[in-house]
Amino acid sequence: MNLRTLVWREMSERPSAMFTSTLAILLGVTALVAIRHVTVFSEREVGQQLQSLGANVLVLPEGATLQDYYSADLTSQTLPESHVASILLENLPGVERLSPKLCVSAKIAEHPVTLTGILPQSEFQAKAAWQSVSLFSNKHEGCTRAACGPKTYDGAPESLASERTIDQLKGNEAVIGADVAEFSKLKPGNSVKMLGETLQVLAVLPRTGTVDDSRVFAHLHTVQRMTNAGEVVNAIEVMGCCEDAAGSLVPRLAELLPDAKVVTISQIVSTQVGINRLMSQMSLFVVGVLVVVGGASVASTIASNVRERRREVGTLLALGATPSLVTRMFLMKASILGLIGGVGGCSLGLLSAILLGSRWAGVAVSPLPDFLLIALAAALAITTLAAYLPARSAARLDPCRCFSDV
Amino acid sequence: MASLCSPVNAQQAAAVRPAASAAEATLEKAAAEGKYTFLVFYKTNDSATQAMTTVLKEGLSTRAEIATNAYVQVGQPGEKTLVDRFDVSRAPMPMTIAVAPNGAITGMFAQKLTPEGIENSFVTPTMTKCMKSLQEGKLVLVSVRSTEKAMTPVSLKEFQADPHFKDRVVSYSMLAADSAEGKFMKQMQLEAGAVKGTTTVLLAPPGVLVGKFDELATKDDIAGALAKAGKCCDDPNCKHHQQQQAAPRTATRPGLLRR
Amino acid sequence: MFQLREITKIYRKRRQEVVAFRVDQLEIAAGEYVAVVGPSGSGKTTLLSLLGGMLSPDNGQLLFQGQSLYGLSLNERTRLRREQIGFVFQTFNLVPYLTALENVQVPMYLGGISAAEQRDRATTLLEQVGLADRLDHKPCELSTGQQQRVALARTLANNPRLILADEPTGNLDPESREVVLSMFDTFVRDGRTIVMVTHDHSAAIRAARKILLKDGQIISDTNDAISRSHCA
Numbered sequence: 001m002n003l004r005t006l007v008w009r010e011m012s013e014r015p016s017a018m019f020t021s022t023l024a025i026l027l028g029v030t031a032l033v034a035i036r037h038v039t040v041f042s043e044r045e046v047g048q049q050l051q052s053l054g055a056n057v058l059v060l061p062e063g064a065t066l067q068d069y070y071s072a073d074l075t076s077q078t079l080p081e082s083h084v085a086s087i088l089l090e091n092l093p094g095v096e097r098l099s100p101k102l103c104v105s106a107k108i109a110e111h112p113v114t115l116t117g118i119l120p121q122s123e124f125q126a127k128a129a130w131q132s133v134s135l136f137s138n139k140h141e142g143c144t145r146a147a148c149g150p151k152t153y154d155g156a157p158e159s160l161a162s163e164r165t166i167d168q169l170k171g172n173e174a175v176i177g178a179d180v181a182e183f184s185k186l187k188p189g190n191s192v193k194m195l196g197e198t199l200q201v202l203a204v205l206p207r208t209g210t211v212d213d214s215r216v217f218a219h220l221h222t223v224q225r226m227t228n229a230g231e232v233v234n235a236i237e238v239m240g241c242c243e244d245a246a247g248s249l250v251p252r253l254a255e256l257l258p259d260a261k262v263v264t265i266s267q268i269v270s271t272q273v274g275i276n277r278l279m280s281q282m283s284l285f286v287v288g289v290l291v292v293v294g295g296a297s298v299a300s301t302i303a304s305n306v307r308e309r310r311r312e313v314g315t316l317l318a319l320g321a322t323p324s325l326v327t328r329m330f331l332m333k334a335s336i337l338g339l340i341g342g343v344g345g346c347s348l349g350l351l352s353a354i355l356l357g358s359r360w361a362g363v364a365v366s367p368l369p370d371f372l373l374i375a376l377a378a379a380l381a382i383t384t385l386a387a388y389l390p391a392r393s394a395a396r397l398d399p400c401r402c403f404s405d406v
Numbered sequence: 407m408a409s410l411c412s413p414v415n416a417q418q419a420a421a422v423r424p425a426a427s428a429a430e431a432t433l434e435k436a437a438a439e440g441k442y443t444f445l446v447f448y449k450t451n452d453s454a455t456q457a458m459t460t461v462l463k464e465g466l467s468t469r470a471e472i473a474t475n476a477y478v479q480v481g482q483p484g485e486k487t488l489v490d491r492f493d494v495s496r497a498p499m500p501m502t503i504a505v506a507p508n509g510a511i512t513g514m515f516a517q518k519l520t521p522e523g524i525e526n527s528f529v530t531p532t533m534t535k536c537m538k539s540l541q542e543g544k545l546v547l548v549s550v551r552s553t554e555k556a557m558t559p560v561s562l563k564e565f566q567a568d569p570h571f572k573d574r575v576v577s578y579s580m581l582a583a584d585s586a587e588g589k590f591m592k593q594m595q596l597e598a599g600a601v602k603g604t605t606t607v608l609l610a611p612p613g614v615l616v617g618k619f620d621e622l623a624t625k626d627d628i629a630g631a632l633a634k635a636g637k638c639c640d641d642p643n644c645k646h647h648q649q650q651q652a653a654p655r656t657a658t659r660p661g662l663l664r665r
Numbered sequence: 666m667f668q669l670r671e672i673t674k675i676y677r678k679r680r681q682e683v684v685a686f687r688v689d690q691l692e693i694a695a696g697e698y699v700a701v702v703g704p705s706g707s708g709k710t711t712l713l714s715l716l717g718g719m720l721s722p723d724n725g726q727l728l729f730q731g732q733s734l735y736g737l738s739l740n741e742r743t744r745l746r747r748e749q750i751g752f753v754f755q756t757f758n759l760v761p762y763l764t765a766l767e768n769v770q771v772p773m774y775l776g777g778i779s780a781a782e783q784r785d786r787a788t789t790l791l792e793q794v795g796l797a798d799r800l801d802h803k804p805c806e807l808s809t810g811q812q813q814r815v816a817l818a819r820t821l822a823n824n825p826r827l828i829l830a831d832e833p834t835g836n837l838d839p840e841s842r843e844v845v846l847s848m849f850d851t852f853v854r855d856g857r858t859i860v861m862v863t864h865d866h867s868a869a870i871r872a873a874r875k876i877l878l879k880d881g882q883i884i885s886d887t888n889d890a891i892s893r894s895h896c897a
Contacts, residue, residue: 001763001767001770001771001773001774001780001783002774002780005767006760006763006771006774009762009763009767010762012762013761013762080498081496082496082497082498082499083498084496085494085496085497085498085516086497086498086516089497089498089514089516127493130511130514231496311756311758312758312760312761315752315754315758315760316771316775317719317743318717318719318746318752319746319747319752319771319772319775319819320743320744320746320747320748320772320775320776320823321743321775322740322743323739325775398719399714399717399719400710400714400719400720
């Protein structure tokens, strides 16, 4: 016989009551853990996207929205391809690479895909001369990344996934996303027919978890011809050499191209950032709810338990239990409830985050041990604190309650 | 411009294959004569094209000895060679390209041409060489000598001989006091009177002034400046990359002049 | 064992005062078997609570073994109760979720005895009360008489010198009642002191001394042992 036995026996006598009293804590911890995990991994994903995208600026048609671009749904809105040359001729400091794109809807074996025309960087080789026309004018003060030396366009086609540009791509070649390869069973070397034209699969991109997985990339001019779109694009990605340069690019590009919309990549992901921020705030709200509702629930449960066990407590006091022992008895019970709610909540919350994170936020979630410990500690702290006053009142019970006519 | 670069040898001109269009012929003839060619690319003879043409004619009216012009209608099958050469098929139209006698592009003007633009297209002889080489993707070392007898710095020779660089670096020499190179001196922020001995200027594509080095600079100083400005070479074991990664340079090293 | 001097205990409720118990002088010697009788509300339970160190008097002094009981701190009184006083309750007051064995172990746990010794002593005590085959039964699985025997075993867990019993036979059938009273006789023969509150006349006559209470005051205090010695 010890305190732990005393507490655990009492709790296991009525397991359903025990579960009910932990429900509020469990649900609160579940929500907190799930929201926090998804938020953290979503923020990391956004951070990685921003990092991989670098200091990028996007030129879109005036009427296009950021969501249109993000979902590659820009079939009806275009810009003249000559805008690419205009940007190059302007010789803006800090412009490292340009990537014009033309997105159209297409199908492969009745599966919808996004056919994206992209200009390989080797096509810019001749245009590189344009930037040396105004000798010394392309100074970007503070940036040390002026590409010095001859450029070699020999990057692997798979680098399109991470670099967002491709070095070499012939007119009859295509690079396909991971999802496209999966449902169509296409591999490098295979042929694919789209919009009446046959393309050779050059490479399959690694899975990115973005809309690029369902894209087929072909030469921009090939796509223009296949679709009779003319010499147009519907997005131009401008890769800056560094953040400093990107900051000044936006207004200068807007001035250069008054018929276009110029945005930064951070604006594109700002919706996601905004959602992440909202979720962060939501998690704080959940903490508040957890404290109030969960704590109130536990306090009520323990207070009710104290009322039910008045005679028992009186007897224990009569038998020689100290008031502090009685207090510890109820606090231990509350701690066990908190532990059960915390462990259960963390497990459920983590599971929810893993399942829903990939489904709703498109991020892969893995456990954050530090945060799980914090959530568990919070559950324990809340339940113990909530039970403190009822436990103290139990310790102050009149031991005479053990007698029959009191 | 007081003088032009040397005209292309007539025999060399004859060795060039026959031009497919009038514009090409004009370009080749101008190169042979040591003249600049202003090529106007257009799609239709709209108001923008007419305005550009007017400005160009006015700008070249007093420069008939050193410049000529030609018109290229993009879309004409006969003009495909020129269009592809200057890669203007998708460029905003109309566009004027100034071509130096050696083939270097010294000016590109899309949709609008100004008299200042025309003026700026006439560059110094050394500049045309440098721009040509830069447009071919080469590193360019320019030796700016105070006198004819000024020595070529050892560092320059070593740099040129270095296997990492020898295939992609060219060097040119000029006199600091040459009035024909005044514009270039100004661009390089060099005072003719301040040049002692030989100052070496390193230029990298697409047109970046990497650094200026006095006679005391070593080959490593030059290579280090190149590494600092960007990728020095393709050798992953290049010590300049390693040095750059190990300790970012903040202090001015001996022999390295300020830009 | 006990000396009560000018003890008064008053309950106050809704501005009304009720004298629950008052005595000028009362002594209970070690080894006495005392029955406290009286109608409901006469102060029996108040007296028991005072003697058990659970209810401090408003006036007066209560000495236990020569020491002021209520001069001790709460923890000292609790320790004293744990080590020297055993309680027997009318409703047994067994902990419903513990087994018979565990119920008997509770006072031993409170007294700081090791788990192994707890088990051994509790088993011995339950065997002594004839419940060797009911060690792992919960109170709801025991008859009324068996529950009272478990309670009696619990009372003896810490080998108390003083037993305070509150209506120990109140809920029992005659057979079980006899078992309890017989055990009390044994306790007294072992030298323990018993103070028993009871309505049960047949239980009261078993005690050597009877204190009759009415309206919180001692009406009579008869000691059969003294009477017998006088008669002799």
